[in-house]
Amino acid sequence: MTAAGGDTQHGIRRRNLARVLRAVAGHGPLSRAAVAARIGLTRAGVAPLVDELLRAGLLVEAGRTATGGRGRPGSELAVSDRGPAGIGAEIGVDHLAVCAVDLRGRVRARVAADAANRHSAPGPVLRQLSALLAEVTAEIAAEGLRPAGLTVAVPGLVARGTTTVVHAPNLGWRAADLAPGLAGATAPGGGGPALPLTVENEANLGALAELRLGGGDGGSAPPPDFVHVSAEAGIGAAVVVDSQLLRGARGFAGELGHVPVYPDGVPCDCGGRGCLEQYAGEPAVLRAGGLTPGQAAAHPGPGARIGLLARRAADGDAAVVRALHEAGAALGVALAGAVNLLDPQAVVLGGALAGLAPWVLPSLEGELALRTAVAGDGLPPGAGRGGGPRVTVSRLGADGPLLGAAHAALQAVLDDPLHSRTPAHSPRN
């Protein structure tokens, strides 16, 4: 209940450094006076913090201001494009990808490869991923960037605070700790400090990307409370409350795919019956759309089968259109439960679902409105829940988890700028 450590001089200084860095990263270039005004400190209080961030190479002088005079006091500050980079990696059922994002939020390197990861062993997958990581690391090193952390997106449950994939059914992984298999990438032979490694559910990272980069089809900023739904081979969700991921006691929150939709319905691999995944998961939709396993298998690779469904639906294939309508209705029922429980401001469709939105959305929104309209009638404007929350489609689509991973890897720098510097002589606690 107490947080005594947080109010030490050291703790306050660390938070203020983070505030300066985040202000410039989010709103820069900014003059020192503008930084001070933005974070509620005096200019005299901000100056030494800025100096420290300049020395650490996290901020740079961006040149003179429009209104100020020449020289340093009037110059503007920007985050460095040669400092730390967040490395994001994604392990998909049939692909691998790695990217690097700098403090300015720009993608500075990106590689991807097809891979046959379904029902694989972790070892070979992590070796292939390590090779991609080495490629990206070399590429950004040439531009003066150094990795600040690595976050790996996986399609499965990750035990909270660990690097262990508890269960990734589509990969066939159980209780697989990824740290040893990535040691070559995170503990380089040069004797430098180890790279912090985080392993995270892909839906959670998709939501983080949405929070950082998204804002839906209208281009507006994302709300602080939303449910993010994504679908690749399975269906996952992430719950964001007050701009924070809700992780759950064990880290398993967001298992929308196993919310019961038709309790007496189709048996599910999880042991339950009538789970959402049995109506809106990719295999279920392919089957209901009349596509044979052979036709599906002829479309490997990220998003290819989803693209096939979208093309068929656009061509007016009645079975596919009906299958997507039913998937949307099942999603709407499951999300109605989530909305009644969580009262979010928005539901965001991300991942492969974004590409199927034209055929999935109408029935989804219909069910959601029907089942979340408690108290919706006869209320003063703004007071009711009439029609439920806004449903938006992510602009990031299938890129969300990878970008979210890279941004998550950079977050430690933004939260604690100097601790996260990793010069070889600096011990890490």
Added chain:
Amino acid sequence: MTAAGGDTQHGIRRRNLARVLRAVAGHGPLSRAAVAARIGLTRAGVAPLVDELLRAGLLVEAGRTATGGRGRPGSELAVSDRGPAGIGAEIGVDHLAVCAVDLRGRVRARVAADAANRHSAPGPVLRQLSALLAEVTAEIAAEGLRPAGLTVAVPGLVARGTTTVVHAPNLGWRAADLAPGLAGATAPGGGGPALPLTVENEANLGALAELRLGGGDGGSAPPPDFVHVSAEAGIGAAVVVDSQLLRGARGFAGELGHVPVYPDGVPCDCGGRGCLEQYAGEPAVLRAGGLTPGQAAAHPGPGARIGLLARRAADGDAAVVRALHEAGAALGVALAGAVNLLDPQAVVLGGALAGLAPWVLPSLEGELALRTAVAGDGLPPGAGRGGGPRVTVSRLGADGPLLGAAHAALQAVLDDPLHSRTPAHSPRN
């Protein structure tokens, strides 16, 4: 994103005062040295904070310590039993109740009355409640306690941060602001400062009581992450994450009663179909148990109809036993959705449900285990979700909301001890 105000000297002092008061309230009597050790400050740092809380009448000297010498430096500190009191009130469908709790957590006064609040107008109900409030205030004043705040529990949706009941279907209230009707109780004629008023959903307050006083049938401390289900006339739930209530964007989170359980099932008053309330709400269970409206009406008052169901079930009435079994199954399906989404450590059955647990729990736990066992097999101990979270029964039962309301009213004092003192000369910001 920033919290600049929180790190001012004033902010730090306020938080430290709160830490001292909470340490003594939660663990006292304590010596000054023990307080210092517990909150991570030096004894010299703690001494002036203690002096201030003593002057304000929030702490008292509890006498000499066992190990120390005589006199003040060695004496122990306790929270006062004559300082502020939290006033909790409950508006039920057929009863009203008010209680007062002191800083030691003891109930110092309590009154209740039968009331015909179903489909009532707010005015007369609030007049009757105000009379009960005056009774309790007079009673505690005679013991040297003064009201620090009033929290009112209502069976309905409350717009977040307001005193407005957006919709309470069983009362028949819509968009009803309770502040004017309670002005007599919260703005006394003596010219004193107004009493802070909070209006809150009863299920939320039941969960707060659980967090503060509960711990389930085993007597263990409640976990920081749980879903609290309560049932009176309707079914409500509260979601607690990291010991905090999840309120939702509009304050409407926790509407478990309208989670779709059988999507093609019984139409619900909310406009949806197959909502949990249609299978596990009191009217549905009474109907399914073969009890006529006349029999039900012959049992008015808090918990009377639930008591009737429990007695019939205990006597082996097959229709009632079956109805409670079906209600438990429906609760299990709805809670399986909640557990898949939120991954709590426990589900706590509170309110009237606690009294029906023997007949509801088996089918509830069966459905929950079946539908939340993703990744449950073949995992190392502790890593899986095998069987889902613990289901416990609240020891507070139907008392939860009222006690939670009184404790919530006191929370402002614990969070900000000196600001919450309400001498007539102290301006409130």
